[in-house]
Amino acid sequence: MVDYSKWKNIEISDDEDETHPNIDTPSLFRWRHQARVERMEEQQREQQKLLAKKQEAEQKARELKGKLEKKEGNLDELKKSLEELEREQNRVRKQEEELRKKEKMQPWNVDTISKDGFQKTVINKSAINKKEDLTEDQKELNLKEFIKKYEKVMKEYGMMRKYEDSKKFLRDNHYLVCEDTANYLVIWCIELEMQDKHELMAHVAHQCICMQYILDIAKQLDVDPRACLESFFQRIQVAEPEYKNQFLAEIEAFKERIRKRAQEKIQKAIEEQEEEERKARLGPGGLDPVEVFESLPKELQTCFETRDIAMLQEVMSKLPEEEARYHLKRCIDSGMWVPDGKKGVLDMPPEESADGEGAEPIYVSVPEGEQQPEKK
Numbered sequence: 001m002v003d004y005s006k007w008k009n010i011e012i013s014d015d016e017d018e019t020h021p022n023i024d025t026p027s028l029f030r031w032r033h034q035a036r037v038e039r040m041e042e043q044q045r046e047q048q049k050l051l052a053k054k055q056e057a058e059q060k061a062r063e064l065k066g067k068l069e070k071k072e073g074n075l076d077e078l079k080k081s082l083e084e085l086e087r088e089q090n091r092v093r094k095q096e097e098e099l100r101k102k103e104k105m106q107p108w109n110v111d112t113i114s115k116d117g118f119q120k121t122v123i124n125k126s127a128i129n130k131k132e133d134l135t136e137d138q139k140e141l142n143l144k145e146f147i148k149k150y151e152k153v154m155k156e157y158g159m160m161r162k163y164e165d166s167k168k169f170l171r172d173n174h175y176l177v178c179e180d181t182a183n184y185l186v187i188w189c190i191e192l193e194m195q196d197k198h199e200l201m202a203h204v205a206h207q208c209i210c211m212q213y214i215l216d217i218a219k220q221l222d223v224d225p226r227a228c229l230e231s232f233f234q235r236i237q238v239a240e241p242e243y244k245n246q247f248l249a250e251i252e253a254f255k256e257r258i259r260k261r262a263q264e265k266i267q268k269a270i271e272e273q274e275e276e277e278r279k280a281r282l283g284p285g286g287l288d289p290v291e292v293f294e295s296l297p298k299e300l301q302t303c304f305e306t307r308d309i310a311m312l313q314e315v316m317s318k319l320p321e322e323e324a325r326y327h328l329k330r331c332i333d334s335g336m337w338v339p340d341g342k343k344g345v346l347d348m349p350p351e352e353s354a355d356g357e358g359a360e361p362i363y364v365s366v367p368e369g370e371q372q373p374e375k376k
Contacts, residue, residue: 043099050095057089146180154184158204166210167233177225182211186258193262202255209251210236285333292334296327304336 064082067073134142147154153173160166170177185208192201214232218225236247278288293301297319303312316324331337 043102046099050092050099054089054092054096057085057092061085061089143180143183147184150176150181151184154181155188157181158185158188158207160207161203163233163237166207167229170229174226174229177211177214177229179215182208182215185211189255189258190262190265193258194266201258205255205258206251209247209254213247281335283333283335285329285335287330287334289334289336292330292336295330300327304331 061082064078064085068075068078068082154176157166157169157173157176160169185204189201189204189208192198192204210232213236214228215225217228217232221228235243239247278290281289283289293304296304297315299315300312303309303315316328319327328337332339
């Protein structure tokens with residue numbers, strides 16, 4: 001029959017004993033645990049001290065016995081010293097026995113109730129970093145699917161502020177400890193910076209660097225990132241100043257990269273918008289009216305600004321024929337001016353004009369928002 005009596009006396013520092021309202025219960029539990037640990041350390045020192053005495057006595061006894069066998073020195077003195085050593089060995093054995101009894105009578109606690117069954121961890125390395133063999137397109141597709149499935153959970157992690165909360169959350173949602181989560185947090189940081197949500201971006205950046213540290217540790221040790229979760233948070237919570245400063249410096253560098261990337265994306269979006277607007281306003285000949293207007297001589301620009309056709313004809317008459325035709329053709333190709341189809345076309349010489357009178361073709365200004373020429 002199994003003897004269950006040994007489980008009746010277990011010492012626990014954080015049990016649910018009732019305490020006085022004025023007593024800080026968590027502190028009391030910590031003090032209890034500290035006292036128990038110090039008591040165990042003292043017992044360990046006593047054991048080591050007794051072991052050293054025992055080994056020293058045995059060594060001296062061997063030496064004395066060797067001298068007696070060889071009959072070296074005063075035999076009576078050697079026998080007397082040997083008897084004294086034997087008495088000392090007996091005292092050490094009694095002390096060892098008393099220490100064992102004392103240790104056996106002590107209640108179990110969270111530090112002694114169990115011991116490691118194995119001192120080795122076996123990891124299936126074939127299951128680590130399976131995504132390394134994927135193509136960039138496959139990685140991008142996997143990331144999109146991961147975000148679609150876990151975006152809400154990743155945002156919840158990104159908003160956490162305490163290390164303990166983050167550790168527990170990642171332990172409960174272990175599938176988040178991966179490269180896809182870090183990538184999503186980077187994307188989210190960029191979006192927040194582009195939206196001028198700088199403080200929130202800085203907070204999410206902290207969570208992102210925590211995840212990146214875990215991944216980096218796993219990569220260095222060639223283990224699953226989830227195996228590094230506890231060790232990272234344990235170290236960062238009690239980090240030495242040098243390690244903490246390095247961690248904070250990495251966060252600041254990361255935030256600076258986020259700001260730079262956000263500005264690049266904003267600039268790219270502006271350029272794309274401007275390009276779309278430019279394409280939308282291209283004339284029938286594929287020219288941009290803004291670019292054409294800026295390339296015109298100052299006098300012609302004034303004509304277009306005032307929409308004065310008479311002034312335009314006057315200015316054109318003063319320009320060399322080739323230059324005048326060049327500017328007018330560009331104005332037509334950009335949609336700034338449209339030739340009147342009943343009167344003629346730009347490149348038709350005066351003598352070949354449709355009415356046979358040798359008149360110059362007539363061009364009219366296109367009012368804003370319209371593409372048809374005004375009727376004369």
